[in-house]
Amino acid sequence: MDMSNPAAFVNGELLPNYIGKRVRAVVQVLQSDGAVTIGKSTDDRQLTVRGLPQVPPMNYxxxxxxxxxxxxxxxxxxxxxxxxxxxxxxxxxxxxxNGEFKSLFL
Structure with a gap:
């Protein structure tokens, strides 16, 4: 497993702390056209994802x-x-x- 470029676990609130870096987030798909996906993060914020294939609405x-x-x-x-x-x-x-156990994840 390549750990030279780990991805930080983020939700909508934490995403701004990692601009330009690799992140890992779960979104619930609200709409997807195969190019741009609009979704809701686990903390109920709207996120946009580019590069996903078309995903059925309401899937995580x-x-x-x-x-x-x-x-x-x-x-x-x-x-x-x-x-x-x-x-x-x-x-x-x-x-x-992203808190007290950050050293275990990055």
């Missing part, structure tokens, strides 16, 4: 890519988790991975 997708700005991620890798996903656990993971 984990996206790894580069944070372009406060609301935009350019996707490199994605995993479709389907319609059921525990957003509270993921949101807590993001907080822990």
């Amino acid at each position: 997708v984990e996206v790894t890519g580069i944070a372009e700005n406060n609301q935009l991620i350019n996707a490199e890798i994605w995993t479709d988790f389907g319609k059921k996903f525990d957003i509270n656990s993921n949101n807590m993971l993001c907080r822990l991975a």
Whole structure:
């Protein structure tokens, strides 16, 4: 496993801290046209993802890519988790991975 360029776990609130860097976020797809996807982060903020294939609405997708700005991620890798996903656990993971346990994740 290549760890030379790790991706930070983020939600919508934490994304602005990583502009220009690799991030990993889960979004619930609201609309997708195969080029641009509009979704909702696990902390209920709107995010835009470029580079995802067309994903069914309401599915949860984990996206790894580069944070372009406060609301935009350019996707490199994605995993479709389907319609059921525990957003509270993921949101807590993001907080822990950017708080007191940051050294364990990056």
